[in-house]
Amino acid sequence: MSEDHKKQLEQQLWNIANTLRGKMNADEFRDYILGFIFYKYLAEKMENYANSILQPDGLQFTDIDENTLEGQEYIEAIREEALEKLGYFLKPSELFSAIAKRGNHNAEETSLEQAADTTETYNTKHNFILEDLQKILNNVQNSTMGTESEEDFDNLFEDLDLNSTKLGKTPEARNEVIAKVLAHLDKIDFQLDQTELDVLGDAYEYLIGKFASGAGKKAGEFYTPQEVSMVLAKLVTTGKHKLKSVYDPTCGSGSLLLRVAKEVEEVNNFYGQELNRTTYNLARMNMILHGVHYRKFDIKQEDTLEHPQHLEHRFEAIVANPPFSAKWSANQLFMSDDRFSQYGKLAPSSKADFAFVQHMVHHLAENGQMAVVLPHGALFRGSAEGNIREYLIKEKNYLDAVIGLPANIFYGTSIPTCILVFKKCKEHPNDILFIDASEHYEKVKTQNILTQAHIDKIVTIYRERKTEEKYSYVAPIIEVAENEYNLNIPRYVDTFEEEEPVDIEAVATEVESLNAKLKENETLIASFCKELNIKTPF
Template identity: 85%
Template sequence: MSEEHKKQLEQQLWNIANTLRGKMNADEFRDYILGFIFYKYLAEKMEIYADSILKPDGIKFTDIDENTEEGQAYIQAIREEALEKLGYFLKPSELFSAIAKRGNHNTEEKSLSQAAEPTETYNTKHNFILEDLQKILNNVQNSTMGTESEEDFDNLFEDMDLNSTKLGKTPEARNGIIAKVLAHLDKIDFELEQTELDVLGDAYEYLIGKFASGAGKKAGEFYTPQEVSMVLAKLVTAGKKKLKSAYDPTCGSGSLLLRVAKEVEEVNNFYGQELNRTTYNLARMNMILHDVHYRKFDIKQEDTLEHPQHLEHRFEAIVANPPFSAKWSANQLFMSDDRFSQYGKLAPKSKADFAFVQHMIYQLDENGTMAIVLPHGVLFRGSAEGHIREYLIKEKNYLDAVIGLPANIFYGTGIPTCILVFKKCRENPDDILFIDASEHYEKVKTQNVLRQEDIDKIIETYIERKTEDKYSYVANLSEIEENDYNLNIPRYVDTFEEEEPVDIDTVMAEIKNLETQRAELDMEIAGYFQELGLSF
C-alpha cells in the first residue's frame, strides 16, 4: 500500500468518526470508533489465521456450518490453535463482517438471545444487533479465560457502553448509529495480509492523534505528540539496533512504546503502567493492533508511584511523558522505599516530577538510557527538588543531556518543557550536554510543531555532542557545580541577540530634520488660521 493509500485509509476512518458521532464530543465517541476498529482487526486477523489452517482442506473459515458436528470439530481445533497463536478466538458467526451485514439487512431469523442452542448461528431480527454485538465482545474476552492472554484481554471493551444514551435516546436510535458505523467500517479493506506494512497500526495512531487534538487538556492523559515521541524514541535507541526491553511508567495509549519499536529492528518485550482505566484499555488495544504478540507486552493498570507493578525488572530503554507537576502522597514511608531512600528527600506533594525521575532511574538497566519530558521548573526549582537534582549529578552522575523544547507543543498546555536524558554508564562522564531547541519549530494553527529537520538537528547534536552557537553547549561538571546545580538552559546556551549599535550622530540629525519639518508645518497651519481670522 502506497503512502497515498495509507492517507486515504486514515481520512476514511476519521470521516466515519467525525460524521457519525452526532452530538457527542470527539473524545467521547473515541472509545466507540477505536473499539469497533479494534474488533474488526481481531475478526479479520482471526479469519486470515483460520483460513491458513483450513487451506489444506480446501475450505474457508466462513464456510463452516456451526450447527453440524463436523463444523464444531473444525471450530474446536481452530480455537485451540488460535488461542495459542493469537491469544483469542472468534467463531465465523462472530466475525465483524457477519454482524455488520446482519445489522443492515432485515431478517426474520433468531437473535442470539433467542437462540435455542449456543451453537446456533445468530442473526438479527429487524436489524437489531445490540444484544448480539455485546455478546460477541464479551465472548472475545471469555475465549481467553484460563489462558496466558487472559489478562491482556480482560475487560478490554468495557468502555464501549452500547446502551449509553449518548449514542441515542432509544435502543432503536442506538442500534441505528452502531449499524451505520459497522457498515461503513465493513467497506474498508484493512489489507492485513500485507504484513510488511503496519498500515492499520499507523492509521490507528493517526486517529488517536486526531482525537487528542480535539480533547484539550484531556489529551495529555493518553497521547504524546508524534514528533515528541519520535525525539524520545531516537534518544533512547541511539546506537542500538535491538532492545531487550522498553518501559513507559505512564504509558497512556502506548504510542511512545510503539514509537521506540519503530526506531530499532526488534524489541523483545514491552512494559507499561497506566493509571486511567480507559487509557489502559486503549494501550492494550494499541499493542495488539500493532501486532505485538500478547506474550511480548505487559501493561498494568495502577498508580506508578504509589503502586508500581514492575519493580523486579530493569529496562534497557525507558521513555515517559508523565503528567506535569502532578500531586502525589509523598508519604514519609517512601523514605524506606529503595526508589527514593538514597536521595534523603522526597519530591514535594504538589510536584511529583522528580518522583517519576527517581522511579525510572531505579528501573533503568546499567546499560540503559531513559528520556523523560518534564516542565522547565525541574531545572531550577530549589528545596527538595534542588537537593535531588544535585544528588543525581554530583553523587550519581547520571544526567547526560538537557533539551529545551518549544512552548505550546503539547495538547492542552502551553508551558515550555524539556527532555532530560539519563544513563547509569555514561560515555561522557565529565560533562552534560545542553540543547536549546525552543525556537526551532513550525506553527500549525494554534499549535507549535517540531518539523523533521528540527528533530534531526536535536538527535544529530545529541549523538555528536557538539557545541553550536546559540543552540547547544557541552558544560563540564565544574560549571554545573559553579551554578549550584541550576540547569536553567540560558545559563549555558547563550541565545542573546545583540542589537545593532546606535549611531548617535545620525539619530541627532534625524531629530533636527524632524524639528525643522515641524516648524515649517506650524507656520503653514498658522497661515490658515490667520486667513480664517482665528488665533493660533
C-alpha cells in the same frame, strides 16, 4: 501507504467521528471508534489466520456452516490453534464484516443516512444488531478464559457501552448510529496481508492525535505528540539495534513504547504501567493493534509511584512523559523504599516530577538509557528537588543531557518543557550536554510543532555531543557544580541576540528632516483653511 490512500483513510475516519460528534465529547467518541477499530482488527486477523489453516482443505473461514457437525469440528480445531497463536477466538458469524453487513442490511436499497428510520424497518429488515454485537465483544474476552492471554484481553471492551443514551434515546436510535459507524469502518481496507504496511496503526494514531488535540487536557493528558515521542525514542536507542526491554512507567495509550520499537530492529519485551483504566485498555489494544504478541507485553493498571508493578525488573530503555507536577503522597514510609531511600529526601507531595525520575532510575539497567519529559521548573527548583538533582549528578553521575523544548507543544498545556537523559554508564563521565531547542519550532494554528529538521538537529547534536553557538554546550561537571546543580539552560547556552547599534546622529538627522516636512504641511493646510474661511486646526 500511498499519500492518496492515507488521505482517503483519514477522511473515512473523520466521517465516522462526525457520525458521533454532537452526541458526546471527543474523548468519549474516541473510545467508541477505537474500540470498534480494535474489534475489526481482531476479526480480520482471525479470518486471515483461519483461512491459512483451511487452505489445504480449499475452504474459507466464512464458508464454514456453524450449524453442522462438520462445521463445529472445524471451528473447534481452529479455536485451539487460534488461542495458542493469537490469544483469542471468533466464529465466522462473529466477524466484523458479518455484523456490519447485518447492521446495514438494507443499505443497497436506501442510503446509509436513510437506513433504519423506524422500529418497523429494523424488525422487517433484521438489522437490529446491538444485542448480538454486545455478545460478540463479550465472547472475545470469554474465549481467553483460562489461557495465557486472559489478563491481556480482560475487560478490553468495557468502555464500549452500547446501551449508553448518549448514542441515542432508544435502542433503535442507538442501533442506527452503531450501524453507520460499522458501515464506515467496513469500507476501510486495513491491508493486513501486507506486512510492511501498518494501516490500522496509522488509523489509530490519527484518531488519538486528532481527538487529543480537539479534546484538551482530558484526552491529551495521556498522549505524547508524535514528534516528541520520536525524539525520546531516538535518544534511548542511540547506539542500539536490538533491545531486550523497553519500559514506560506512565504509558498512557502506549504510543511511546511503540515509537521506540520503530527505531530498532527488534524489542523483545514491552513493559508499562498506567493509572487511568480507560487509557490502560487503550494501551493493551494499541500493543495488539501494532502486532505485538500478547506474550511480549506486560501492561499493568495501578498508580506507579504508590503501587509499582515491575519492581523486580531492570530495563534497557526507559521513556516517559509523566503528568506534569502531579501530586503524590510523599509518605515518609517511602524513605525505606529502595527507589527513594538513598537520596535522603522525597520529592514534594505537590510535585511528583522527581519521584518519577527516581522510580525510573531505579529500574534502569546498567547498560540502559532513559529519557523523561519534565516541566522546565524541574531544572532549577530548590529544596528537596535540588537535593535530588545534586545526588543524581554529584554522587551518581547519571545525568547525560538536558534538552529544552519549545513551549506549547503538548496538548492541554502551554508550559515550556525539557527532556532529561540518564545513563548509569556514561561514555562521557566528565560533562553534561545542554541543548536549547526552545526557539526551534514551527507554528501550526495555535500549536507549536517540531518538524523533522528540528528533530534531526536535536538528535544529531546529542549523538555527536558538540557545542554549537546559541544552541548547545558541553558543560564540564565542575561547572554544573559551581552553579549549585541548577540546570536552567540559559546558564549554559547563551542565546542572547545582540541588537544592531543605533546610529544616533542619523536618527537626529531624520527627525530634523521630518520636522521640516511637518512645518511645510502645516503652512499648506493653514493656507487652505484661510481660503475656506475656517479655523486652522493648529
